[in-house]
Amino acid sequence: MHFYAIRSDLTGFQHIHPTMANDGTWRANLSSLASGSWRMFTSFTPDNGTGKGTALVLSRTVTVPGTETKTALPAAAKSAEIDGYTVTVKGEPMAGMTHPMTVTVTKNGKPVTDLQPYLDTYAHLTAFHESDTAFAHLHPTTEVNGDHGGPELSFNAELPTSGNWRLFLQFQTGGKLHTAALTLKVG
Ligand SMILES: [Cu+2]
Structure with missing residues (x-):
């Protein structure tokens, strides 16, 4: 679960x-x-x-309970930084269609090739829609082959509605889990 x-x-x-x-x-x-x-x-x-x-x-x-302070959704972006890693998303996902999407992981401008499988896959992409919190969870189609994942991970992105989605990409290196977040606009 x-x-x-x-x-x-x-x-x-x-x-x-x-x-x-x-x-x-x-x-x-x-x-x-x-x-x-x-x-x-x-x-x-x-x-x-x-x-x-x-x-x-x-x-x-x-x-x-308590006083709620709202954070504005960050503007749509192609890349995000986390723990010294840069995650870049390529692709133009369309609502209700399966679209190829590529995620590239780099560190200090160099390709990262030591992604470790976490729960049997190199990445977990969890996405929530801006207005109705619709949810999607995707894994790369990239086959797992030991601790040698990256730098490119391929996804078949399928997001049901257009608009802004907040993506959380989780990946593991050196036994540590990283979570990068970025806003993706779906047409
Ligand atoms: Cu997952």
Whole structure:
């Protein structure tokens, strides 16, 4: 099971992995949440019953009490920096269509080729729509071959609605997980 939390202004992204107790209850610890309205998503694939084999996403809104300070959505950009890495997105995704999209990871202007598999893939791309917090989670089609991922990762981007999406790209190097964020405009 994957669990995602995002505040209504698309800040505060968290991606965690709950574990199941014997009674069927799933638990995980969220980091502290800033005041405001949060959307919580869980994605899972049932192993039996009517939904067997179907990838499902459920979500609900949770309010964290207190005064809410909203952060404006950063302008659409082709690249983002995180922990000394630069992530660049190439492609012109269109709503409701599958479009090729390439993500390139560099460090100090040089291609990065030591991405490690994290949960069996070189990257996890989680996207939330600006206005209705629609959700998408994508993995690169790039095949995993040890700790040698990068610099290019290919995606079949499929985002259901046009407008601004906030993308969170997670990748791992040297045992450390990095999360880059950028705004992508979908036509
Ligand atoms: Cu993933």
